[in-house]
Structure formats: structure tokens, C-alpha cells
Amino acid sequence: MxxxxxxxxxxxxxxxxxxxxxxxxxxxxxxxxxxxxxxxxxxxAGVLRGFHAVIDPEAVGRGLQAIIAVRLQAAARARLAEFARRIADRPEVRDVYMLGGSEDVLVHVAVRDAPALRAFVVEHLSTRPEVAHTQTSIVFEHLHAPTTASR
The missing domain is CATH 1.10.10.10 (Winged helix-like DNA-binding domain superfamily/Winged helix DNA-binding domain)
Known part of the structure; x- marks a missing residue:
């Protein structure tokens, strides 16, 4: 406690x-x-997981951010964690969320521009045999909300 x-x-x-x-x-x-x-x-205790720097993606040439919802093929859901870890290792990826519900994974990416976003989706998601569906939403602005520890 x-x-x-x-x-x-x-x-x-x-x-x-x-x-x-x-x-x-x-x-x-x-x-x-x-x-x-x-x-x-x-x-x-693992309550405090570590410390990190928050870098402005635009300042490092990755001004376009998106959230990509991914639904896996039913037969591939047993390998969800493996899929998520592989995607999380990509340099474009900022966060990966494994979900319950209609989508299996949300992937937050920061890329240079629209062609780079398209290339990421095509090369690393939609053409993968384990992926059934993707839906990409562009991030206009990100506001960080504090955790419940500070509320």
C-alpha cells in the first residue's frame, strides 16, 4: 500500500x-x-519503473504521430505478446498497448511524414499474415495526464 x-x-x-x-x-x-x-x-517494488527523458518527436524529425489499431487473425491471437514485442522494437514505435475488445493492439508511432507512416503500416502491419485489420488515426495533439498517484 x-x-x-x-x-x-x-x-x-x-x-x-x-x-x-x-x-x-x-x-x-x-x-x-x-x-x-x-x-x-x-x-x-516495481511501483516506480524508472526514469526517462520525454523528447519532442517533431524536434527529431518525427513530426507525424498516429495511433494504429490492429486486429490479429483469430489463429494468431495466441502469439499476441510476441507480435507486440516485435512491433515495439521498431524505431518508429513510441508505445504499444495490448487490449481486450474488438482490437488486439494499439500502436503509437512517430514518423517523418505521411509516406513514412504508409510505409510503416504496409511493411510492418497490414501485409503481415497474422494481421486481419488495421485502422490508422492521426494524432493532432498529445496531452499527458498524471497518474492516480498525483491525483
């Missing part, structure tokens, strides 16, 4: 993953040594 201090630590880290331990401890109202131990415990 997470207590109020753990939730405060998670909220602060989500807002700024580079916050110093000293500043994080001050925000949580605890000693720096206690804060360090709590962050380590959150990491060890």
Missing part, C-alpha cells in the same frame, strides 16, 4: 524526474535519507 508520502514522492517525480533527492525530500516533508530509502523501495 502506498501512503501519502509515497504518493507525494511519485507525484513530484512524475512532474520532474530530475528533481534532486534533497528537493524531493523537502517536497515530501521527510529527511533526504528517508526519501532515498523510499525511492529505492518504490523502485524495488
Amino acid at each position: 502506498l501512503d501519502a508520502i509515497d504518493r507525494q514522492i511519485l507525484s513530484e517525480l512524475e512532474r520532474d524526474g530530475r528533481i534532486s533527492n534533497k528537493d524531493l525530500a523537502a517536497a515530501a516533508g521527510i529527511a533526504p535519507s528517508t526519501c532515498h530509502a523510499r525511492v529505492r523501495a518504490l523502485l524495488d
Whole structure:
């Protein structure tokens, strides 16, 4: 169970993953040594999965983002995790979600332009024998919502 201090630590880290331990401890109202131990415990428990940089795709030449819904052939659903991992390894892919419902996978991609998006869909999805259907939606804007730890 997470207590109020753990939730405060998670909220602060989500807002700024580079916050110093000293500043994080001050925000949580605890000693720096206690804060360090709590962050380590959150990491060890898998609550805090790690730290990463958020990069603007447009700044690195991948200004077109899309969400692609993928439905697998019924016979291929047993290999869903394998399919998702293979797709997740592609450099264009930002996130992969395995779903329940009418679609099996959502793939969030960031590519250079429309021809690159078409090439990704054709080469890595729609022509694959295990794929029954794809539907591509263009992302106009992405707003990050904080997790429940900070609400």
C-alpha cells in the first residue's frame, strides 16, 4: 500500500524526474535519507519503473504521430505478446498497448511524414499474415495526464 508520502514522492517525480533527492525530500516533508530509502523501495517494488527523458518527436524529425489499431487473425491471437514485442522494437514505435475488445493492439508511432507512416503500416502491419485489420488515426495533439498517484 502506498501512503501519502509515497504518493507525494511519485507525484513530484512524475512532474520532474530530475528533481534532486534533497528537493524531493523537502517536497515530501521527510529527511533526504528517508526519501532515498523510499525511492529505492518504490523502485524495488516495481511501483516506480524508472526514469526517462520525454523528447519532442517533431524536434527529431518525427513530426507525424498516429495511433494504429490492429486486429490479429483469430489463429494468431495466441502469439499476441510476441507480435507486440516485435512491433515495439521498431524505431518508429513510441508505445504499444495490448487490449481486450474488438482490437488486439494499439500502436503509437512517430514518423517523418505521411509516406513514412504508409510505409510503416504496409511493411510492418497490414501485409503481415497474422494481421486481419488495421485502422490508422492521426494524432493532432498529445496531452499527458498524471497518474492516480498525483491525483
